[in-house]
Amino acid sequence: MTASAESLADRLDWLFDVVVARDPETGTWRRYTDAEVQRVLPGPTTLERLRAGASPDPGQLAALAAFFEVDIAFFGDDPAVVDQIRDELLVSALRACGVLSYLICRMSVPIATQREQLRHALSRERAAMRAPETWHDDQRVEEPGHDSGTTGMTATPMSMAQLHTLCRNLVEDLGLNAPFGPHELCERLAAHRGRRIKVRATDLGATSGVGHLAPTRDMDRIFVEKNSPAPQQTLVIFHEVMHIVRDHLQIGDTFSCGVGSAEDLVTSAYGDWREWEAEVGARELARLAQERPRPNRLPPAAGSAEQSIAAAFGFTHGR
Missing domain, CATH: 1.10.260.40 (lambda repressor-like DNA-binding domains)
Structure with a gap:
């Protein structure tokens, strides 16, 4: 050899x-x-x-x-054998940091690039966290639940209509009024579930369309590219929120990377149905976040009639 x-x-x-x-x-x-x-x-x-x-x-x-x-x-x-060993070492090292799963989402990323992103993620985890005292071979033993409280975990994919309904129900259950941002949604969802969600903008190698989701024992962490535009970061965060809400990390391999190679979501061109669900949900949440409130659902506006008229056109909203 x-x-x-x-x-x-x-x-x-x-x-x-x-x-x-x-x-x-x-x-x-x-x-x-x-x-x-x-x-x-x-x-x-x-x-x-x-x-x-x-x-x-x-x-x-x-x-x-x-x-x-x-x-x-x-x-x-044998390159395939070498790459398999690399993957096993990366997974083992991330688990030693207390990372239960690691998803790279939203955009088709070459396998070699995924490995590099995981390697950089490993360095970040080691710099930020202390290792747990023990770790079990069976990750399910101490793995925290991910039930959002609004939908049960299921291995059955949802239709686009079902996902749209789920998103609207989620927004209503959390008491969100448009316009709302991804950080507010994460705060309310975390309080609703009793499990922290931490969003961090960091260097993901200039992959602006990619989001990382890394749950640990006590929180779900979302990473977005710090140099990407705010609307892009918003969509990425909503995408990872959908993974959390739908409990996708409880299904299949816990260290998998989603691949989405087409813009046409209707054709289910995504290689993983969980990625398709997350992207459909992300776009629906982005739409709901900017949806003009219906006049009959607006709270009574305090002050002048002008304020009430402005509220009807979505310029103000109640909390």
């Missing part, structure tokens, strides 16, 4: 970035040092030479695989 000099150096760099040590006293993570890895290799400069492009021998590859606790096939020539 061999690996080219270039690919071995790249894979070692990747392992140093993803497979890290945990400080038992502080609960924080740190990268392994070259000196620590060098101890399992013969000679004083073997690691340095391998990272500089020297050809390895099987014994050196076996020692590296044992140190990083990775299948030696990671250093092999």
Whole structure:
């Protein structure tokens, strides 16, 4: 089993970035040092030479695989096997951070780009959180419920009409009046469910149309691209809210990436029906958020008749 000099150096760099040590006293993570890895290799400069492009021998590859606790096939020539091991390592590392699931949504993203986004997400999680003391192989054991209180979790896809009704009922149940924003919706939904929702604008690699949803044991976290326009961020947040409301993370693989490759939602061109549901719901929520209130549902306007007329045209609203 061999690996080219270039690919071995790249894979070692990747392992140093993803497979890290945990400080038992502080609960924080740190990268392994070259000196620590060098101890399992013969000679004083073997690691340095391998990272500089020297050809390895099987014994050196076996020692590296044992140190990083990775299948030696990671250093092999089968790209599919290497990628599978990468995915398994990323999932394991994110779970060690307390992340129950991780969805990359809304736009067709190449698999290689998804892995890079997950790697950056892993760095962000490690920087922001302490690791839990223990973790169970069966993630369902301690996984929190995601019931929104407005609809039960089901594996049966909804129709577009059903999703539109669900969104309108959600807005009414939460007592929202248009115009409302995504952060207000998240605040009220969190209070309704008794589970926090945290929205954060961050660097997602300039992928402005993509949203990330990362639930942990005590909250659901939504990440949006910080440099994307406000309307784009709004749609992304509503999309992730629909995943939460519909309990999509309780169905199927918990570390899956949604792919939506077409704009025509009617044709269900999305590779995952959960992504289709989330996008249909997001667009309906965006519409409802700006819907002009009906005059017969407006609260009595305090003050002049002019204020009442303005309210009828949607310029003011009651809370």
